[in-house]
Amino acid sequence: MNKRLKNSLISLTLIIAAVFVGIFTTNKPVKSSSSSDRTQVVFWHELGGASEDALEEVVNGFNKSQSKYEVVPKYQGSYDEAIQKILQTHGTSTSPAVFQAFDIATAQMIHSKYTTPVQNFIDKDPSFDIEKIAPAARSFYSNGGKQQAMPFNTSQPVLYYNASLLKKYKITPPPVSPTYSDITRVAQQLYERSGHKTKGMTVQIYGWLLEQATTNAGTALANNNNGHTGIPTGIDMDNPSTVKFLEWIHKNIKSGDFINYGSGASAGANQTAGFLAGKVGIFIQSSASIGELTANNKDQLGITYFPHPDGQKANGVSIGGAALWISNDKPKAVQQGAYEFAKYALSPAVQAQWQKSTGYLALNKDSQKEKILKDLYAKNPEAKVPGQQLADAKPNYVNSGILLEGMQVTRQLEEVAMEESYNGGDIHKALKKATKNVNQNITTSNRANGYK
């Protein structure tokens, strides 16, 4: 009896052990057949669909260009979720050597101290000229005079208009860098002259656009120079620049030429569909949409810079997109491999091809000399505009992004304020409420992180 019991106990233990071993071994990295003696550099990214294909081309190109390193790309889902995965796996064998983190996670990444600034590698590498990279993109990912991450897939918000419709109704197109009233004029003329068949304009309820409007008018939302000279302790959304932006939209809503598509991914898709169908003449969106807007468009596409308030100069918008960061929990050789990959990804030819296949902007100044881009511009001259806007922007604290943790929550609250104001609510009241909620969140976050 006892013996049988003992035997059953042993077998039970074995089964449990087997189950646990089974659970914990599934995470083991799969050995690549071609790895041989190359140093493996695991690369986490969040690009799906066509952009993922283009990214894999970049990775394959790098792997073929040298024999020391092998970059292994791994798709990690959405930008937001990837940030948490990166932070929570740091220091374990599963963590990546190089990863893509989106614009609004920059403060989080810097404060985590989990990364090696790319500046450290650039300083030791005379063959790489950082001056060739677009200044507005560089300054977005630098802090304390150091390049923290390598800007990678980069876009700019631009204004799109239906050039064919403008021509049809004999409306003078807006200038390259339009003011709010330039756009209002075009929108109202389009609405009136089309016999109210075509709405003049829309601006999606999207926090990014509110931030960009404030930036382009030269105002920093967060204090401490948008977080570039210290941890922000508060923001002020009820500032003249943000108010002017919402007042501009209010004015167009009142005159009937504005159509509201709401917020979220479906709103984005619906406004694009509306624009392509000629139901709305003007909208603001990321420059990365340019491919979609030229490929499926029977009408001619017009593009201008992001609009700015009347009676002042545009400050220039900040970039959107993501950068490549190098984890500091990997051996030196692996980190060097990560840097080599980032450097390769930023080389002129690779960036030119990248812009052509994804719509993200080529960041290397020399890319403009590449045949791929010259051909692209010859076929579609408007495609030049986003790149010009990027090149024109003189980086300052205002247009180098908001270095604030908890930007995800901030965006949600900005969108609530936009929604309230679009629905006819008082602009100051909506912005004051959003400011209060964001500041409460900042206070809690700073307390949790021990920032003074």
Next chain:
Amino acid sequence: MLKSTTPTVVGSKTEAKTKHRTFSLNAKDKYYAALFLGPSLLILSVFVFYPMLRTLYISMFLTNTLGKTTVFNGLGNYTDLLGSPEYIASLGSTLVYVFAVTVLTVGIGLLLANLASKRLPGIGIFRTLYSVTMGVSVSVAAIFWLFIFNPSTGFFALLSNLLGLPVINWLTDPTMAMWAVIITTVWMNLGFTFLILLGAISAVPTTLYEAASIEGASERRQFFKITVPMISPTLFFVSTITLIEGFKSFGLIDLITKGGPTNSTNMLVYRIYKDAFYSGNYAQASSEAIILTVIIAFFTFLQFKFLEKRVNY
């Protein structure tokens, strides 16, 4: 837990102990108890008890950028949540959703089960059809319904166009998005509910119906006076399960609305996920998880307290 199992084990083994039903264990019994309970206790404590206690612990702190607990905040996270209009709105929409899903699932399930319990030729086909959603995965169901809800090419849009009615924006209008999620969930749950209720109805003795027919009771009367009371334990079980599943609903929401538009379908569980894995606010997410646990426990308790009393034959 250990003690409640002892009398039977003890009783069969030693004569002396059975007399005063003592709860003390001899060495062999302890051995057995450890043998049988050990594995499940081990797995439960690693995968259930530890995470539960850890969640409770985190909910009393603030967490920093790295997700680590830093400042003790007592009940601060809870008071912040309960004072936030967004959270209360989320709670409200969850209650609406759970209530609608439970009532509709059990109601329609009962109706279908009652129809399918009739002995008619070819009824097997209908039984299979009604229970088929049990075999459909959440992602397939979500994609299937997304096609149906599509405002330009979906089935509902085509139907509206055919009838000359305005097209409903199922997924962009806040109220309709809630209905879209409810309809999809009910559809998903129906197969299981139907099957369980059909089994219960089939188990009701036919003699009861025969007697009622002789007495001249109508079918309707038979349904309410015989079928419903006889299957009430199953109805109770099914509604409890549906209610709890409703509170825990995640997959369909993630795939169909992602909590939008304007947070109208941002149910409690989805909110926890977003706060933790999108915003990285683990402290707040943990507090939300604890509040959800309390709510589910409360509703389960209510159901046991009031519904179970009315469960009788």
